[in-house]
Amino acid sequence: MLDEIIDILNEDLTVFKTCLKSEAHTYGHLHASVHIWFYTLDGKVLLQKRSSNKIAFPNLWDVSVAGHISSGENEINSAIREVEEEIGLLVSESDLMKIGVFKEQFEHTNDFIDNEIHHVYFCKLPCTIDLLSIQVEEVSALKLISIEDFIELRNQSGFEEKYVPHYKTYYDFILKKLKESISSNK
DSSP: OOOOOEEOOTTTEEEEEEEEHHHHHTTTTTTEEEEEEETTTSSEEEEEOOOOOSSSSOOOOOSEEEEEEEOOHHHHHHHHHHHHHHHOOOGGGOOOEEEEEEEEEEETTOOOOOOOEEEEEEOOOOSSSGOOOTTTTTEEEEEEHHHHHHHHHTTTTTTTHOOOOOOOHHHHHHHHHHHHHHHOOO
16 A cells, blocks of 8 residues: 655644654654545435455445545545545535534554544535445445434444444534535435
């Protein structure tokens, strides 16, 4: 897997240096990523199953598309790039609706600490999932699940064995905003 150069952020989210992504993870440096949640107007959300070769949360279901923001890249260009890379879909800035910024930190091992600011976007899925083309290095499968079913699954034991264990407040925020977005687009 290719290591990339990313910006390291101060707590006020200004860039203070750049380094390899692997170094950022080794030392737990704060860095930025994009999360793009695709939804359908009939109340479903697109999930990706992370590839088995991922270091963090392999083989778990996660946000539709996610990725690190490269050094010097802005968040919207990163979101557009990641969508095309991971699921083969071309989107434009006007297709993406930013819903917020969320900070999460996971200590996977003593030398792998993921300390991220997620720039979170929604995007209406413009096609059926069989027309999407996954990047096999990153994604092993895609599925649509109803938001209501996803909410139910989150409340069951064993959820974190199949789905990335984002913070409860993150999932609550996403699912509430998805329901609102779908209602306002009908």
